[in-house]
Amino acid sequence: MTPKVMRQLWSVVETAQTKTLLQLDDASLVQWLVKQIKTQALLDCYESDFLSDYVKSRLALIRDLAQERQYS
Numbered sequence: 001m002t003p004k005v006m007r008q009l010w011s012v013v014e015t016a017q018t019k020t021l022l023q024l025d026d027a028s029l030v031q032w033l034v035k036q037i038k039t040q041a042l043l044d045c046y047e048s049d050f051l052s053d054y055v056k057s058r059l060a061l062i063r064d065l066a067q068e069r070q071y072s
Helices: 003-015 018-023 026-038 045-057 059-070
Strands: none
Touching (some): 003 026, 003 045, 018 059, 026 045, 026 059
């Protein structure tokens, strides 16, 4: 995954509605985040799969960030 795509992902996480990040189940959240990135960047199958795996491995962090934003 390129640094640009990684920045885009975390930008989407930062700007997404907290409700969206917290209410979607894991599979739906991964799918939603990947879809958001695909609208901003052209990804081949390999990059999409890698991005999905990366997001899955960071779901706890993503939800923690969303919860912290909710209470601040």
